[in-house]
Amino acid sequence: MDWQSDNKPNEVTVQDTFAPVLEAWYERHKRNLPWRHTRDPYAIWLSEVILQQTRVAQGLPYYERFLNTYPHVRAMAEADERDILRLWQGLGYYSRARNMHQTARQITTERAGKFPDTYQSLLQLKGIGAYTAAAIASFAFGERVAVVDGNVYRVLARVFGISEDITTTQARKTFATLAQQLIQAANDPATYNQAIMEFGAIQCTPVAPDCLLCPVHAHCVAFQTGRQHLLPVKSKKAAVRERFFTYIVLTRLHPDQGLQLAMRERTDRDVWQNLYDFYLIETDEPKESLRELSLPENLSFILPISVAQGHPVKLVQLLSHQRIRGWFYQLIVPYEASERLPDGFSWFTPAAAEQLPKPVLITNYLQNQLG
DNA sequence: AACTCGGGGGT
DNA sequence: ACCCCAGAGTT
Numbered sequence: 001m002d003w004q005s006d007n008k009p010n011e012v013t014v015q016d017t018f019a020p021v022l023e024a025w026y027e028r029h030k031r032n033l034p035w036r037h038t039r040d041p042y043a044i045w046l047s048e049v050i051l052q053q054t055r056v057a058q059g060l061p062y063y064e065r066f067l068n069t070y071p072h073v074r075a076m077a078e079a080d081e082r083d084i085l086r087l088w089q090g091l092g093y094y095s096r097a098r099n100m101h102q103t104a105r106q107i108t109t110e111r112a113g114k115f116p117d118t119y120q121s122l123l124q125l126k127g128i129g130a131y132t133a134a135a136i137a138s139f140a141f142g143e144r145v146a147v148v149d150g151n152v153y154r155v156l157a158r159v160f161g162i163s164e165d166i167t168t169t170q171a172r173k174t175f176a177t178l179a180q181q182l183i184q185a186a187n188d189p190a191t192y193n194q195a196i197m198e199f200g201a202i203q204c205t206p207v208a209p210d211c212l213l214c215p216v217h218a219h220c221v222a223f224q225t226g227r228q229h230l231l232p233v234k235s236k237k238a239a240v241r242e243r244f245f246t247y248i249v250l251t252r253l254h255p256d257q258g259l260q261l262a263m264r265e266r267t268d269r270d271v272w273q274n275l276y277d278f279y280l281i282e283t284d285e286p287k288e289s290l291r292e293l294s295l296p297e298n299l300s301f302i303l304p305i306s307v308a309q310g311h312p313v314k315l316v317q318l319l320s321h322q323r324i325r326g327w328f329y330q331l332i333v334p335y336e337a338s339e340r341l342p343d344g345f346s347w348f349t350p351a352a353a354e355q356l357p358k359p360v361l362i363t364n365y366l367q368n369q370l371g
Numbered sequence: 372a373a374c375t376c377g378g379g380g381g382t
Numbered sequence: 383a384c385c386c387c388a389g390a391g392t393t
Contacts, residue, residue, distance in 0.1 A: 051388045058379060058387085092377025095391075129390045149388045169372070197388055206386060207382065234385095238374080269392095271376065319377050320386095360378070 014219050018159070019186035019195075025215050026195030029202060031056075034063065036194065041115035041140035042073045048132045049100050053093060056201070062091055073115070076101065077108035085274055085357035094357075098274060099127030119145045130176075135193065144189040146179035148172070151200025156182075157232035158204060161221025166232045241322045244286050246293060247365075248279040249330045250302065252338040252347065260347040262333075263356065267344075271322065276356040278328070279342065290329060298342040306331040313368060317361035328365050 030036070033056065035047035046066055050059040065087060070076035076084070081101050088097035103125045107115060116122045118141070122133040130148065137143035146152075153166045156175055164171035179196075186192030203210050209228050217223045222231050250262035263276045279299070287293050295303060309330040317324045338347070348356065350370050358366075 048388065053377085053387055053389055055380070055387050090378070092379085093389085095376065096389090099390080127390070131389060135388065147388070150386070151388070167372095193388090201388080237385095269375095273376085317378090321375070321377085 015182060016185045018182050018216070019184075019192045021215050022195040022199055023187055023191050025203070026191060026198055030194070030198055031202075033060075035139075039140050041117070041136055043067060044136050044140045045115070045128075045132070046100075048135045049096050049127060050091065052096060052132070054091065059091070062088070070104075072113070073104050074108045074113050076104040081274070082357060086355060089275075089357050089363070090360055094273065094275065096127060102126050103128070115140070117141045119143055138189045138193045142188075142190060144183055144186070146176070146183040146189075147193045147197065148176050148179050149197060151197045151204075152179055153232050154206065155196055155200045155204045158209075158222035158228060159216055159220045161225070161227075161231070163231065163233050165235050167235050238321070240319075243322055243324045244283050245324055245326045245361075246281045246283065246287055246290075247277070247326055247328045248281065248299065248303075249328055249365075250279060250306070250333050250341070250345070251330060252333045252335050254335070254347070254349075257349050260349050261353055262341055262345045263348050263353060264344040264346070271319065271324075272359045274357070275362075276353075276358050277362045279345065286325065287327070301340055302333055302337065302342075303331070305337055306333045313365060315361060315364055315368075317359070317364075324361060326361055326365070328369075330369070 035044055038044065047059075047063050050062050050066070066076075069087060070079060079101070081098065084097050084101045085094060088094060091097075106125070107113060115136075116125070117137075119133050119137040122128050122136050123130070128136070134145045134147045137145050138147065153175055156162060156178055157166065160178065162171075162174065162178075164174055166172070166175070183189055183192055203214055207229075211217050211220070211223045211228060214220065214223070222228045252260050252262075254260050261278070263278060266272050266275055266277060281293055281296070283293070290308070309332060313328040313330075315326045315328070317326065341347075350366070353366065
C-alpha cells in the first residue's frame with residue numbers, strides 16, 4: 001500500500017500525513033544552522049543565494065563573513081562589486097554575487113531597504129528564481145509556498161515512486177504540483193520546507209539512504225520496491241570540455257614597491273567573468289612551449305625585451321563542465337618599458353593582487369609562486 | 372529545451 | 383571516475 005493509492009472521500013490520506021510526519025522528524029533531527037535563528041529576509045536571502053548548488057558545509061563560513069561585513073542590505077548595496085566578488089572568491093557561480101549585489105542596490109534605492117514579502121514579488125528580483133522565492137517567502141514571511149530543490153526531487157521521487165526524468169520541464173511541473181499539494185497539510189509552511197530539505201540532506205541521501213530508520217519507509221514506493229538507488233531519474237550531462245590556457249605572467253620590479261604583476265579583469269562572456277587573471281592565450285591543443293604559440297600583436301613590443309623565468313608552472317583547475325590546464329610563464333619586463341601594457345592591464349603588488357577577486361586557479365598560482 | 376556558469380566533498 | 387550540492391539566467 002503506497003501513498004499514491006486511491007483516496008476515498010472523508011478518509012485521511014497519506015498526502016495529509018506526509019508533511020506533519022516530516023515536521024515531527026525535523027524537530028528531532030535538525031542541525032543547528034545560523035540562518036534558522038532569524039526571520040530577517042536579508043539574512044535569509046543571503047543564505048539562500050549562497051546555498052544555491054552549494055553544500056551547507058561549504059557555504060557556512062561565507063555566510064558568516066558576508067553577514068559580518070554587510071550586516072544589512074544597505075551595507076551590501078554601498079559596497080564595491082569588486083569587494084563583493086572578493087568575499088565570494090572560491091564559492092563559484094560568480095553571477096550569484098553580481099546579481100545579489102544588483103538586487104541589494106535595487107532594494108535599497110527603490111524600496112528604501114524593505115524586501116518584497118510575497119513569492120510573486122520576490123520572483124521579480126535578479127538571482128531569485130522559483131526555489132529562492134519560495135524559500136524567502138516561507139521562511140521570512142510564512143507564505144504557504146513549497147520549495148523544490150534537489151533534496152525535494154529526491155525525496156518525492158522515492159516516496160511517491162515518480163520515475164520521470166527530473167531534468168525535463170514536464171517533470172518539474174509534476175514535482176512542483178505535488179510539493180504544493182503536500183505543503184497544504186503542513187502545520188507550519190516554513191518548518192515543513194526546512195524539514196523536507198533537511199530530510200533529503202540527512203536521511204534520504206543520494207547514496208545509501210537510511211531507509212531502516214526512516215519514518216515514512218512503510219509508505220515509500222522506492223523502499224517497498226527496492227528502487228531507492230534508481231530514483232530520482234536524471235539524464236546524464238554533457239562531457240567535460242578540455243581547455244588549454246597559456247598564461248603570460250608579466251612582472252616588473254618597481255623601484256619603491258618591489259615586485260608587481262600585470263593583471264586585468266575578465267570581461268568576456270565566459271567562465272570567471274569579472275574576476276582577475278593574467279595575460280591569456282587560449283589554444284584548442286596543448287602547447288609545450290612559447291615558441292609553438294603565435295603571439296598576438298599587443299605582445300610584440302613587450303615580449304622580445306622581457307626575460308623569461310625558467311620553466312612554466314603547470315596547474316589544473318577542474319570545474320563541473322570544463323577541465324582547464326594552465327601553463328604559467330613568468331616574464332620580467334624592463335621597468336623602463338613597463339608602462340606600455342596591453343589594454344586593460346594594470347600593475348599590482350602582491351598585496352594589491354591579494355585584494356582582487358580571482359579564480360581559484362590564479363589564487364593557487366600566486367600561492368605557489370609568492371608563498 | 373539546451374547550455375552555461377565553480378568549486379568541493381563523498382563514494 | 384562519477385555524482386551531487388537549499389539553482390538561475392541566457393540563448
